[in-house]
Amino acid sequence: MTSLKALGGTSDILPDQARRWQRLEESARRLMDLYGYEEIRTPLIEEASVFTRSLGDAAEIVTKQMYLFEDRGGRRVALRPEGTASVVRAFVEHGLDKTAGLARFYYVGPMFRAERPQAGRRRQFHQLGVEVFGSMSPYQDAEVVELLMHLLEKWGIQGAVLRLNNLGCQQDRPKMLEELKKYFAQDYNNLCPDCQQRLKVNPLRILDCKEEKCRLVSQGSMASSKWLCPSCQEHFQQVMKVLDALGIDCEWDQYLVRGLDYYTKTAFEVIHPGLGAQNALGGGGRYDDLVEALGGLPTPAVGFAVGLERILMALEEKEAGSSELSPRPSVFVAPIGEASLSEGLKLLGALRAAGIPGVMDYEARPLKRQLEQANKLGCRVVLMLGDVERDKKIVLLKDMASGAQIEAPQDVWLETLQKILKPVS
């Protein structure tokens, strides 16, 4: 019988790796608390229209990448390909558009996109994102960007590059699309087939194309931002000014559009040059019209999402060989013979009560085998207890680093152990 495997583009996270994930998430949660962002958890599965209405029918995520199916009740449902649409749906569904005033959320969890798997591109991947509702202020855009940069710094990411662009508001969009259409129509034959299609549906996305020939054509297309209204221009300048005041380096990239249709005004992206083809760590922007588009009151909003697999990839080299990443149970309880199992259990309970991580062998294997096992697990100390020790009213402690064996009287074994475990200063 053939053995079963995880689906392509999905991965198991085994304990060694799970430890890295926990560290990432824990430090992120601490930072979110510090900035006053609260966690929101939404379902992984939604009515498909949550995404088609938010991201736009023409967005590649919707047309090519969304896991879409009919459930048993005949409803069209989708696995969430991103977090923002669900958070907005929840925000409106719970009437927060009417009551919340300013609301700052964050989420962490898996997203699903049917992409061709490759390094840094998975079908199930994880994002941490933030969404802020109720502020039009450029200071809020800057806070969100600053939070992303702070997060990367906390995680130890170095060399990340931040790029920003101004995409204008809904009033600016028709003019912008019309000008881009005119511009690209002149060079129609030099565009890739996908971009020829994009020209009909959404010429803005041509700016995002990775094909060299399309990039060449794009150059010059945004040379003037004349279609942007004064208020959008002013907003963008303010964002840049605040970021400058916060000491955050960034580049204005006129060709940055991001993959989703809902962005207005500020859009940004952070890349990591060391990551190869899939080098975007995260990105986001303002989406002032989305809450209303999903049936809520007009509510300005801004957010970002960062891909956790890519963060871990970027950190991989730095972490290589770091033992700090895999703290192991520090104590191994090795009962010698069946008769000592229940006493072993008592020792184990006492360890845990004292907050010392410990494991025990319940099979009453020969001591030599138990010591091998303790060694494999990287335990610092082995507690040994058999008939001899019981008669002598002691517990035998083996310091695995030095090999020394200490006979500790039964009433002070825990203190003796704690002395061995104490880090040498």
Ligand code: AMP
């Ligand atoms: P997006 O929602 O497309 O703006 O993506 C935000 C971030 O999520 C990206 O910068 C990546 O770090 C990550 N990401 C997006 N798609 C994938 C994927 N298929 N596999 C792994 N990470 C991804």
